[in-house]
Amino acid sequence: xxxxxxxxxxxxxxxxxxxxxxxxxxxxxxxxxxxxxxxxxxxxxxxxxxxxxxxxxxxxxxxxxxxxxxxxxxxxxxxxxxxxxxxxxxxxxxxxxxxxxxxxxxxxxxxxxxxxxxxxxxxxxxxxxxxxxxxxxxxxxxxxxxxxxxxxxxxxx
Amino acid sequence: xxxxxxxxxxxxxxxxxxxxxxxxxxxxxxxxxxxxxxxxxxxxxxxxxxxxxxxxxxxxxxxxxxxxxxxxxxxxxxxxxxxxxxxxxxxxxxxxxxxxxxxxxxxxxxxxxxxxxxxxxxxxxxxxxxxxxxxxxxxxxxxxxxxxxxxxxxxxxxxxxxxxxxxxxxxxxxxxxxxxxxxxxxxxxxxxxxxxxxxxxxxx
Numbered sequence: 179x180x181x182x183x184x185x186x187x188x189x190x191x192x193x194x195x196x197x198x199x200x201x202x203x204x205x206x207x208x209x210x211x212x213x214x215x216x217x218x219x220x221x222x223x224x225x226x227x228x229x230x231x232x233x234x235x236x237x238x239x240x241x242x243x244x245x246x247x248x249x250x251x252x253x254x255x256x257x258x259x260x261x262x263x264x265x266x267x268x269x270x271x272x273x274x275x276x277x278x279x280x281x282x283x284x285x286x287x288x289x290x291x292x293x294x295x296x297x298x299x300x301x302x303x304x305x306x307x308x309x310x311x312x313x314x315x316x317x318x319x320x321x322x323x324x325x326x327x328x329x330x331x332x333x334x335x
Numbered sequence: 336x337x338x339x340x341x342x343x344x345x346x347x348x349x350x351x352x353x354x355x356x357x358x359x360x361x362x363x364x365x366x367x368x369x370x371x372x373x374x375x376x377x378x379x380x381x382x383x384x385x386x387x388x389x390x391x392x393x394x395x396x397x398x399x400x401x402x403x404x405x406x407x408x409x410x411x412x413x414x415x416x417x418x419x420x421x422x423x424x425x426x427x428x429x430x431x432x433x434x435x436x437x438x439x440x441x442x443x444x445x446x447x448x449x450x451x452x453x454x455x456x457x458x459x460x461x462x463x464x465x466x467x468x469x470x471x472x473x474x475x476x477x478x479x480x481x482x483x484x485x486x487x488x489x490x491x492x493x494x495x496x497x498x499x500x501x502x503x504x505x506x507x508x509x510x511x512x513x514x515x516x517x518x519x520x521x522x523x524x525x526x527x528x529x530x531x532x533x534x535x536x537x538x539x
Contacts, residue, residue, distance in 0.1 A: 190522040194493055196500055196515055225526060228475045229494035234374075235381050238391050242373055245395045246366050252399055 181208065185215055193222035255328070262324050270317050277309030354414065357405045369398055372418060375496060379419060382491040383426050383484055393429060397422045412505075419492070419506040426484075478528035486521035493518060 185208040191197050192205050209216050284292065285300045292299045299305060356364030376397065380390040400421050408417050479487055485507075492498045492506060503514045 187519075190519050190526075191515060194518055194522060196493070196518055221526075222522065225475075225522060225529075226494065228471050229479075229490060229525075230497075231472060232476050232479070232495065233472050235378055235387075237374055237377050238387060241377065241391060241394060242366075242369060245369055245398050248395050249365060249398060249402060252402070 182212060182215070185209075185212070186218065189215060189218050190222050190225075192219060193226040195226075258328070266317055266320060266324075269320070270313050273313045273316065274309065277305070277313065281305045281309070351410065354405065354408070354410065357402065365398060365402055368401075372415070376418065376422060378495060379488075379491055380422055380426065382479070382487050382495075383423075384429065385480060385487075389429065393422065393425050396425050400425065413502055415496075416498070416502040416505040419496070419498075420508065423488070423506050423508070430484075474529060474532055475525070478525055478532060481528050482521060482524050485517060486524055489514065489518045490521050490525065 185205055188197060188201055188205050192202065197205065209219055281300065281302070288300055290298075290300055297304055299308070353364045353367045357368065373394075377390060377394050380393050380397075381387060384390050384393065397418070401418065404421065408414070479490060482490070488507060489503060492503045493500075498506070500511055500514045500518075503518075504511045507514070509517070
């Protein structure tokens with residue numbers, strides 16, 4: 179490829195201000211000598227200038243306000259979600275603590291023997307497994323109920 | 336009070352301060368930043384997706400995403416480039432979700448075309464005068480509208496947003512060399528579209 183051809187390939191980028199200093203210097207030298215490339219560069223500069231002055235699109239009505247409302251809504255929903263999760267965690271912990279306390283009391287009252295269908299309910303393993311299952315079942319039901327409420331609220335909004 | 340100040344672009348005093356407040360989850364601080372960038376971001380999205388309703392929705396989604404991801408923004412880097420890259424990614428998701436398109440498909444022409452040398456030699460004697468015509472802006476905008484999305488994107492980022500090539504690379508997630516080649520092809524495509532519109536012009 180001749181110098182002239184390779185320089186022509188750079189003209190559009192030159193007008194876009196996208197050449198590195200070495201390319202820029204080579205092009206300047208070439209354009210000084212080459213009238214055709216000078217003319218092309220002028221045309222590309224016309225495009226660059228035109229692109230910087232394109233008609234500006236009008237911004238849709240109340241875009242800012244609508245965006246802000248959506249953000250506030252989303253922010254509130256996120257805060258609700260965080261609060262719900264915190265409450266669920268706290269409730270699960272509370273329920274488990276109550277279960278443990280109740281186990282202590284029952285153990286003392288029954289003397290460590292409370293047989294139901296052949297199983298000793300006051301045995302720590304049985305009791306903790308039973309109460310953990312109960313706690314998580316309750317938490318799951320609460321989470322489903324909360325999720326349903328959130329969906330209803332979102333529909334209402 | 337914060338909101339009142341935030342709604343007024345004149346009262347905007349330092350992007351860093353606003354970004355720190357956004358990180359704390361303050362929606363009013365985000366309003367200040369939205370106010371500052373709304374015209375530019377909407378224009379970018381509109382140039383990219385071409386449909387005002389889609390640009391409107393993506394604009395809102397961009398700010399929701401900014402609020403969500405602001406913790407990952409590195410304050411040493413350009414906020415603008417980060418913001419536009421968030422919008423860019425959402426536009427890609429939109430096309431993917433729409434009909435499995437990518438940014439490369441979203442347009443009429445491909446990324447290939449005649450060799451630059453061929454097209455460069457076609458300037459009509461009065462092409463510059465025509466370019467400087469008062470209708471030039473509208474014709475240029477219409478010609479740009481015909482280009483593929485990846486070309487519309489580099490043109491708007493370079494000429495309307497006045498971004499450096501490095502920033503464009505960051506927004507579009509492409510290497511610097513690709514930005515340059517894409518920019519050149521975009522300009523050539525634009526010129527071809529423009530010449531096809533001008534009486535006596537020819538399509539390359």
